[in-house]
Amino acid sequence: MNQFLPHLSLLILVTVFTAVKPSGLTSSEATAAVSRFQEYLRIDTAQPSPDYAKAAAFITSQAESIGLESQTLELVAGKPLVLLKWPGKQSSLPSLLLNSHTDVVPFETDKWAHHPFSAAIDSSGRIYARGSQDMKCVGMQYLEAIRLLKKTGFSPDRDIYITFVPDEEIGGHAGVEAFVKSEIFKKLNIGLVLDEGLASPGPEYRLFYGERSPWWTVIRSKGAPGHGAKLYDGSAMENLLKSIEAIKRFRTAQFDLVKAGVKAEGDVVSINFVYLKAGTPTPTGFVMNLQPSEAEVGLDIRVPPSADPEALERRLAEEWAPSSRNLTYEFKQKVPVVDIYGKPAVTVADSSNPWWSLLGEAVKKAGGKLGKPEIFPASTDARYFRELGIPAFGFSPMANTPILLHDHNEFLSKDEYLKGIEIYESIIKELTSYHGSTIDEESKAEL
Ligand SMILES: *[C@@H]1O[C@H](CO)[C@@H](O)[C@H](O)[C@H]1NC(C)=O
Ligand SMILES: [Zn+2]
Numbered sequence: 001m002n003q004f005l006p007h008l009s010l011l012i013l014v015t016v017f018t019a020v021k022p023s024g025l026t027s028s029e030a031t032a033a034v035s036r037f038q039e040y041l042r043i044d045t046a047q048p049s050p051d052y053a054k055a056a057a058f059i060t061s062q063a064e065s066i067g068l069e070s071q072t073l074e075l076v077a078g079k080p081l082v083l084l085k086w087p088g089k090q091s092s093l094p095s096l097l098l099n100s101h102t103d104v105v106p107f108e109t110d111k112w113a114h115h116p117f118s119a120a121i122d123s124s125g126r127i128y129a130r131g132s133q134d135m136k137c138v139g140m141q142y143l144e145a146i147r148l149l150k151k152t153g154f155s156p157d158r159d160i161y162i163t164f165v166p167d168e169e170i171g172g173h174a175g176v177e178a179f180v181k182s183e184i185f186k187k188l189n190i191g192l193v194l195d196e197g198l199a200s201p202g203p204e205y206r207l208f209y210g211e212r213s214p215w216w217t218v219i220r221s222k223g224a225p226g227h228g229a230k231l232y233d234g235s236a237m238e239n240l241l242k243s244i245e246a247i248k249r250f251r252t253a254q255f256d257l258v259k260a261g262v263k264a265e266g267d268v269v270s271i272n273f274v275y276l277k278a279g280t281p282t283p284t285g286f287v288m289n290l291q292p293s294e295a296e297v298g299l300d301i302r303v304p305p306s307a308d309p310e311a312l313e314r315r316l317a318e319e320w321a322p323s324s325r326n327l328t329y330e331f332k333q334k335v336p337v338v339d340i341y342g343k344p345a346v347t348v349a350d351s352s353n354p355w356w357s358l359l360g361e362a363v364k365k366a367g368g369k370l371g372k373p374e375i376f377p378a379s380t381d382a383r384y385f386r387e388l389g390i391p392a393f394g395f396s397p398m399a400n401t402p403i404l405l406h407d408h409n410e411f412l413s414k415d416e417y418l419k420g421i422e423i424y425e426s427i428i429k430e431l432t433s434y435h436g437s438t439i440d441e442e443s444k445a446e447l
Contacts, residue, residue, distance in 0.1 A: 024148065024422045033421060034127070034414055036062070037140045038119035041129035045103050046116075047169050055102045056080040059139075059164045066147045068162070075182055076174035083184070084162040086146060088432060093158035094191025096431050098424075099381060100139035101168030101175065101196070104131035111408040126411040134405035135196040137412050137420065138396050139164055145424035156432035161188055168381050176381040180388060192355045192431065193392035195382040199401040199412075204371035205363060205423075208394030209356075210346030211376035211383055212266060212302035213309075213335040219243055219321045220296040220328050228289035236295040237278060239325045244297060246319050247271055266375030267304050269312065274298045298332075304375050305344040309337045335379070339389050347391040349373035354434065355391055362430035366423045368399065397423040 025033065043054050056072050059082045063070040069085040082102075088095070107116045107130050114120035116130035129136075142162050165175040179185050200206045221243075223236035254268040278295035279286040303309060321329035339345040349356050360370050376382070376394050385392040397420035404410040 024425060025418060029148070030414075030418050033140075033144045033418065034121075036144070037137070037417060038121075038127065038129075040136050040140055041119040041127070041131055042117050044117055046106050046130060047103055047167075048106070050103045050166070052078070052080050052102065052166055055164070056082050059084075059102075059143075062143050066143060067150060068146065073179070073182070073184065075178040079166040079174040081166060081175060081179055082164040084164075086156060086160040086162075088156040088158040088160065090157050091159050093435065094189050095159040095161055096156075096428070097188065097190045097193045097385075098142040098160065098162045099176070099193055099195045100135050100142065100164055101166070101172075101381060102136075102139070102164045103166055103169050104134065104136070105169050105406050108408065113409055116410070121414065125414040127414060127417065128409060128411045130410055132410050132412040133199055133396070133398060133401070133403075134410070135396060137398070137417055138196060141397070141417070141420045141424050144421045145428055148421065148425055149428060154429060156428065157435065158191070158432045159188075160428065160432060161190070165381060172381045172384060176384045180384045190385075190390055193382065193385045193390060194427070195385075195392055195394050196380050197376070197394040197396040198405065199396065199398035199403045200371065201400070201402055202371075203399050204369045205395065205397050205399055207349070207359070207370050207373050208266075208376040208380075208382070209349035209373045210266075210305045210344070210386065211379055211394070212270070212304045213337045213345075213383075214379055215299075215301040215303055215334050216332040217299045217301055217316070218296055218330045218332060219299070220294070220330070222294055222326045223291075225293040226291045228291055230291075234326070235291045236293055236326075237291060239327060240278070240295045240297060242325065243320045243327060244273070247273075247299070250315075264374055266377045267306060269304065269307055270300075270302045270377070272300045274300050302377065303337055305337055305346045306375075307337065335383065336387070339387050341389055343389070345383065345386040346375075347386060347393060349393075353391070355393075355431070358430045358434055359393065359395075359427060362427040363397075363423055365430070366426035368397065368419070368423055396420075 040058060043058060044051050045055050060070050060072065063084045069087070071083050073081045073083055075081060109115060112128070114128040119127055119129040121127050163179070165179065167173065167175040197206050197208050219240065221236045221240035223234050223239050226232055226235060251271045254270065257263040257268050258265055275298040278292050280290050280292050303312060316329060321327040337344065347353070351357050363370050380394055382392040382394050398412060398416050401412060401416055
C-alpha cells in the first residue's frame, strides 16, 4: 500500500493546477469533485476481500454532507449495502433507483504504470485506478450530481434512491440478488433503475437495455478405454472431439455475423471453451499410450434475449452432448433469458417507453448523445431488476474513452468524469419531473 503514498502530495498539486471548468461546475467545485472521486478510488474494495466497511463509511459520510437519508443494510453478514434516499415531493410516484457496485476486480500491480489504488492523475488528466471505469465513477457521479442539484435549490417530484451494493463482480448474490428479495426493496416502488454500462471509444454514450444470459455448461464424455496404438470408435476423446468440432462450427458462424457487421456482439450466442479435462495423470505428466475413458469440456455460453433458448438447449442435447454418443451435459449456471412473467428480460428502448425518450432528451440537453441501444455482452446487477419486470438501463457516461474495465491501467479522464456529473444532473432533473405512467407500469397492471 505504501508504494504510492509519496505521489499523493504531487497529485494534489496536479489536481489544483489542471482543473478545467466545464459549463455547470465552477473550477473549485470541479477540483473538489475530483478529489472526492480519488478518495473513493483509494479505498481497497478489490475482490476477493473488499474493505466494504471503509467504503460504506465513506459513502455514508458523503450522504451526510449532501443531506441525504442513509441506512446501511446487512442482508448478508459482512456485506453492507448502503441505501440513500432523496425524498420527492410526490412519494406516490414510482421512484428512480440509481445503482452502483462498490467492489472492483483484482489486478496485477506490476502491469500498471501507477498503483491501482493511487488514483494518480497524469499530465493529460487521466485518473488511473481500479474502478475508475467499473464503476466507482458512476456511484460518485450520482452523488455529485445530487450535490449540485441541491445547491441550485432543485427538488425532485419522485423519490430517488441511490444504492451502493457489494459483490457485483462475483455474481451479486449477497448484493442485488438478496436486495431485490428483501422486504425493504418491495416498499421502494421502483419505476426505473439506472445501472452500469460501458465506456465508448467514440463520441456517443452507450445505453444497454438488456444483457446476455450466462449458461456455464460442462459436457462430459465416457468411452471405452484402450491402447494408444489402437484405432477404434467410441473412445471418450473421440466422442467429445466430435462435439467440439460441431460447437466450433456454430461459434464460427455466430462470430462471422459480428465480423460482417450483421449483428452486434450482444445479439449473437457466444461460446468459448474455458477448459478441457482428460488424460490419465502420472507424477510428471500423462500416460501417453492409453486412451482415457472420460473427458470433459467447459463452455462459457452467453445467450442474447433475442435467441430461442429452447432451440438452443435442444441443439445442446441433440448435437453437442447426445446421449447416443455417451455424452452428458450439466449447467453450472443458467440464467433465464425471460423475466418472471415469461417475457424477454429486456427494457423497451424505443419511443413507446417514455423513460427511454426522457433519458435521450436529458443527455441531449447536457450536450451529449446516446448511441443505438445495445445488449450488454456480459452480466451486470441490472439483470436482477429486469427479471422482476422492472425497467433498467445500463449507462456509464464515458465517451471518447477506451474500454478498460477489468484491464490493466484502467483510467477515466477528469474531463469525462466531470462531464458525466452534468449528464446525471440533467437525467435526474428530467426523470424526476416526469409525471406520466410508463408502459411498463401499464403492462404490470394488466397482469
Ligand atoms: C456408448 O457406451 C456403450 C456402453 O459402454 C457402448 O456399447 C457404445 O458403443 C458407446 N457408444 C458410442 C458412440 O461411443
Ligand atoms: Zn461493473
